Amino acid sequence: MRLRSKGSILIAGALFLSMASSAQKVKFTEYDLDNGLHVILHQDNTSPVVAVSVMYHVGSKNETPGLTGFAHFFEHLLFEGSKNIKRGEFMKIVSANGGSNNANTTQDRTFYYEEFPSNQLKLGLWLESERMMHPVINEVGVNTQREVVKEEKRMRVDNRPYGHLMEEVFKNLFVKHPYHWVPIGSMEDINRAKLSEFQAFFKKFYVPGNAVLSISGDLDIDSTKKLIQSYFGPIPGGPEVVQPSIAEMxxxxxxxxxxxxxxxxxxxxxxxxxxxxxxxxxxxxxxxxxxxxxxxxxxxxxxxxxxxxxxxxxxxxxxxxxxxxxxxxxxxxxxxxxxxxxxxxxxxxxxxxxxxxxxxxxxxxxxxxxxxxxxxxxxxxxxxxxxxxxxxxxxxxxxxxxxxxxxxxxxxxxxxxxxxxxxxxxxxxxxxxxxxxxxxx
Structure with a gap:
């Protein structure tokens, strides 16, 4: 039913405001581990599912000229495997246990997540702790993901209608600030980057003190805290990350x-x-x-x-x-x-x-x-x-x-x-x- 009259629109608006006002407040528990990892827990037992996510405060803004595209590259690279997850097995483990997962990168952060039946919460925590604690970053993985990222750029940017539009916008709006380039970065930079430079980027930014572990869904707060301490507590804190502060004229x-x-x-x-x-x-x-x-x-x-x-x-x-x-x-x-x-x-x-x-x-x-x-x-x-x-x-x-x-x-x-x-x-x-x-x- 379409509401056409002014009075009907105002009545509908009042009803919506009433519903929004009575919407349940999102309750949460938050605290820090000793290594600096910030943890946020939201309990919602209405359905037996849970979302496990880690947001790293690192995006293309944290890159430097000549080494662009690193944050987006790590969005892919950190699915390669870890000390305890064989190469290529990360996503297979997720799907085999009824879950889904993905990641995305912006100028300011990288966001990884899994969605699981709530009885697999422990698995989600283990996977993300493995990604943070000891991922395998070697020549094989880097070379593989170079090709993956190149293909993504061809599909989503180079061969897509209006694909370079945002790139043209940001290089004009920003001169000094790293927003000058877009998260996909330069393929030339990715191609010539050394393994040691990728490893250094990980050690600098993918540390507990530069991350937020946020979990929402069908969970028990006390037992989840114990699991988090078990999986994430042993991870070294790493260096403090200072975000760039660059003003534009x-x-x-x-x-x-x-x-x-x-x-x-x-x-x-x-x-x-x-x-x-x-x-x-x-x-x-x-x-x-x-x-x-x-x-x-x-x-x-x-x-x-x-x-x-x-x-x-x-x-x-x-x-x-x-x-x-x-x-x-x-x-x-x-x-x-x-x-x-x-x-x-x-x-x-x-x-x-x-x-x-x-x-x-x-x-x-x-x-x-x-x-x-x-x-x-x-x-x-x-x-x-x-x-x-x-x-x-x-x-x-x-x-x-x-x-x-x-x-x-x-x-x-x-x-x-x-x-x-x-x-x-x-x-x-x-x-x-x-x-x-x-x-x-």
């Missing part, structure tokens, strides 16, 4: 650039603005501005450019939040022969309207509903809860309880703040304009 003049992609037939116009770190309230507000502009078929840009004018096939806005900075992006792909500058003009006009006028109360209520639904959806699984808890500790000043404060942060954003944040960050003299064009093969 403000962008004060519009940057205009052009990139070419042999994998596309349709051009795109993109703008990117450098924005503040993810732990700032302004980052929350910028995410809400994205919803106003392109959050679904009823959003401003979609209705205007795709539905009404039919000048765009696709339009999107989002705030790419990271630990040190962020990037606010707008993207449009033209319909037919629509000039890219025409799309840019319409996008700019919509941003200008947000900078000038307060959004209506009705739109504000809709925006809160969307933001809260997005938050609820991000924590509707044990894995989602485990990751959100680890994120709070790692990126929000060791505030694991951030998971329970996000809705309050969203609701505290006013219409005036939406206008003011748009005025502060989304100006033409603070941005990159990128023309992303087809290139003949």
């Amino acid at each position: 403000p962008i004060t003049q519009e940057i205009i650039d052009t990139a070419y992609d042999a994998n596309i037939q349709l051009p795109a116009i993109l703008t990117a603005y450098r924005t503040p770190a993810e732990n700032s309230k302004d980052a929350v507000t910028l995410g809400m501005i994205s919803s106003i502009l392109s959050g679904g078929a009823s959003s401003r840009l979609y209705k205007e450019l795709v539905d009404d004018k039919k000048t765009a096939l696709q339009v999107a806005c989002f705030n790419y939040s990271l630990e040190d900075y962020g990037a606010y992006l707008t993207l449009a792909i033209p319909n037919g022969t629509t000039p890219l500058d025409s799309l840019l003009k319409d996008i700019d006009a919509n941003i200008k309207d947000i900078q000038t006028n307060l959004i209506s109360e009705q739109d504000y209520q809709k925006l809160l509903n969307q933001a809260e639904m997005s938050f609820v959806n991000s924590s509707n699984s044990n894995l989602g809860v485990a990751e959100n808890l680890a994120n709070g500790y790692t990126f929000f000043n060791k505030n694991t309880n951030h998971i329970n404060e996000q809705l309050k942060e969203i609701r505290s954003v006013t219409r005036e703040q939406i206008r003011d944040v748009a005025r502060k960050y989304l100006n033409k003299n603070q941005r990159l304009v990128l023309y992303y064009l087809p290139k003949a093969k």
Whole structure:
């Protein structure tokens, strides 16, 4: 049933706010082992499953020029095996015991996880402790994963339509900061890197004091603590990891650039603005501005450019939040022969309207509903809860309880703040304009 009237929308919003307000608070237990490993436990006995995760505070930001792509490389390399797990057996052990596993890397962290029936919690802990304590890092594994990473880059970047778009954005937005390159890094760097350099990278960053063990699901707190001490307690603490602190000069003049992609037939116009770190309230507000502009078929840009004018096939806005900075992006792909500058003009006009006028109360209520639904959806699984808890500790000043404060942060954003944040960050003299064009093969 679609709610069309203003009154119906407000009633629906009130009902959603009521449900969100009564949502159960995520309870957790957290503590540190003597070696510095931070542990977070969330008990949820509603279903017999458990998620075991380790978040290492290491991403492409921790690399140096000439040695890029290391963090993403280790996302793969640490599945090679360990002192007690034969090469190629890690994933087989997981699947043979009814589980699933994966890992992912960003500019700021690497996240490994397993999901198991809860009677295999012990196995999940053992696997992650093996990965941390004594993985096998040798020439065989390194050479194997070199080829794996090359193939991934070919599939996901080099041969994928618009695959180099983010690379073009970040190399323009950041000059000094390691966000200048993307996590996949340079294949040339990976190819010429020595085994000793990979081993040194592991010893520096994959240590207990630079990690969070976050577990959510059907578990008993006391018995889980004993298992954790047994498997992770003996791991040496390692050196203290100091995160880089590199400031960028403000962008004060519009940057205009052009990139070419042999994998596309349709051009795109993109703008990117450098924005503040993810732990700032302004980052929350910028995410809400994205919803106003392109959050679904009823959003401003979609209705205007795709539905009404039919000048765009696709339009999107989002705030790419990271630990040190962020990037606010707008993207449009033209319909037919629509000039890219025409799309840019319409996008700019919509941003200008947000900078000038307060959004209506009705739109504000809709925006809160969307933001809260997005938050609820991000924590509707044990894995989602485990990751959100680890994120709070790692990126929000060791505030694991951030998971329970996000809705309050969203609701505290006013219409005036939406206008003011748009005025502060989304100006033409603070941005990159990128023309992303087809290139003949």
